[in-house]
Amino acid sequence: MHVVKSVFCTPILVRDWGDSADLNQRLSKIILEKEAKAPTVQRSNIGSWDSNKDFLEWPYAEVQQFKAFIVDAVREITFKATKGKYNPKPEDMFAHAWANVSRADSYRKIHNHESCTWSGVYYVKSRLVKEKCKSSGNIEFLDPRMLCIATELPDSNFGGRVKLLPRAGRMVLFPNWLHHYVNPVEDKSLRICIAFNVKLETSSVKRRMNTMCALGGVS
Numbered sequence: 001m002h003v004v005k006s007v008f009c010t011p012i013l014v015r016d017w018g019d020s021a022d023l024n025q026r027l028s029k030i031i032l033e034k035e036a037k038a039p040t041v042q043r044s045n046i047g048s049w050d051s052n053k054d055f056l057e058w059p060y061a062e063v064q065q066f067k068a069f070i071v072d073a074v075r076e077i078t079f080k081a082t083k084g085k086y087n088p089k090p091e092d093m094f095a096h097a098w099a100n101v102s103r104a105d106s107y108r109k110i111h112n113h114e115s116c117t118w119s120g121v122y123y124v125k126s127r128l129v130k131e132k133c134k135s136s137g138n139i140e141f142l143d144p145r146m147l148c149i150a151t152e153l154p155d156s157n158f159g160g161r162v163k164l165l166p167r168a169g170r171m172v173l174f175p176n177w178l179h180h181y182v183n184p185v186e187d188k189s190l191r192i193c194i195a196f197n198v199k200l201e202t203s204s205v206k207r208r209m210n211t212m213c214a215l216g217g218v219s
């Protein structure tokens, strides 16, 4: 055998939904109306508005349409990440989501997401960034191999960052534990997105649950 293997790869799905302009316009209106009525929830967002994590329960047909986007994307990344061994059904998926509205100077501190399987973001409205502010509103992922930064090897991918553009109609899906942040929005444009977490109840999770008993009522 004579091979250089690439190991410990991290999947990130980037999917641009064509024909989503009308849906995005309606979602923008729904989200902005909600923003006008509710105070922000404080998470890693600085200067921007976050909704509660109940977005998927908002009573609109557009939200149902968005759920179908999540199901499709989760199937795609899961199938790829398991080398075609697991193609999850919608019944295996549990999700929550929250909307975000960002204006000039707002950003997101470095963070990862709570316990689940996949996390993601979908950009509802985002003007492409001008030449002079190339990083404005971009999402950036850090190399999860924490000690890589100590490797002195120019042009390798050890310790690098992956920067993705927030285009309207784009969904980005990644493992929940992957650290990321959002650069400050540098221009005056409005950016609206929906973030979400998906937990997969795989057969091994269900099997493990079947070996456990509830401890409620024990004092």
Ligand SMILES: [Fe+2]
Pocket: 111, 112, 113, 180, 195
């Ligand atoms: Fe995030």
